[in-house]
Amino acid sequence: MLAKVVRSALALGSNLGDSVAILAAATLELSEIPGIELEAKSSWYRTKAVGPPQPDYINGCVIVQVKMSPQELLDTLLAIEQKFGRVRRERWGARSLDLDILLYDDLILDTPNLQIPHPRMHQRAFVLVPLVEITPDWIEPVSGLAIKELVKKVDCSDVHLLKSS
Numbered sequence: 001m002l003a004k005v006v007r008s009a010l011a012l013g014s015n016l017g018d019s020v021a022i023l024a025a026a027t028l029e030l031s032e033i034p035g036i037e038l039e040a041k042s043s044w045y046r047t048k049a050v051g052p053p054q055p056d057y058i059n060g061c062v063i064v065q066v067k068m069s070p071q072e073l074l075d076t077l078l079a080i081e082q083k084f085g086r087v088r089r090e091r092w093g094a095r096s097l098d099l100d101i102l103l104y105d106d107l108i109l110d111t112p113n114l115q116i117p118h119p120r121m122h123q124r125a126f127v128l129v130p131l132v133e134i135t136p137d138w139i140e141p142v143s144g145l146a147i148k149e150l151v152k153k154v155d156c157s158d159v160h161l162l163k164s165s
Contacts, residue, residue, distance in 0.1 A: 004067070005065050005066070005067050006065070006066055006105045007065060007066075007103075008063070008101060008104045009063055009103040009135060009138065010061065010063075010099060010101060011059065011099070011100040012026060012059065012060050012061065012097070013057045013098040013100075014096055014097050015094050016095060016096045019057070020162070022096060023058060030062065030064065035067040036064050036066050036067075037065040038062060039063040039064060040135065041060065041062045041134070042133045042134045043060065043130065044162040045060065045160060046162055047125070047158055048158040049094070054094040055094065057126065059126045059127070059159075061102070061127065061133075061134060062134075063134055063135055066104075070104050070114060070116055071111075071114060073101060074101060074114050077101065078099075080099060081095075081098065084097040100127075101114070101118065102116075102121050102131065103116065103118075103121075103140065107141070108141050122140060122142075122153070124154070125151070125154045125155060125156040126159055128151040132148050132150075132151045135147060
């Protein structure tokens, strides 16, 4: 039986190494995985880091069509992070690559290792600004609000479009 195709929104971030090159390579890597088809990619944005003192991040979002379960998608993203040298030392610490599932169709999921929608996406301009660029009308299922409404509720002053993206 073929798996159902679902839309998923993913966040990408990096603040170690050549972040733009890492994010571009990770996006390409994602698009080459069987069962994942890239639908849209946002611009890249420079954003202030959340957490301990560290360099600014480069962030963006992609919309993908996936033929895998949320857990399979998470496992795939973790494997890509590891391939790009992600080491988990401290919560919200600096990282070469961070990949997060933001949305998975209109699914609401809460397991010990995966929450969908991402539990803090509605508070994070660095997620909402690139996401509204590529899918303004997607309804976040917990709040019932479109991304274009959620982005109005956060301070976006520290999110700056990269000229080269």
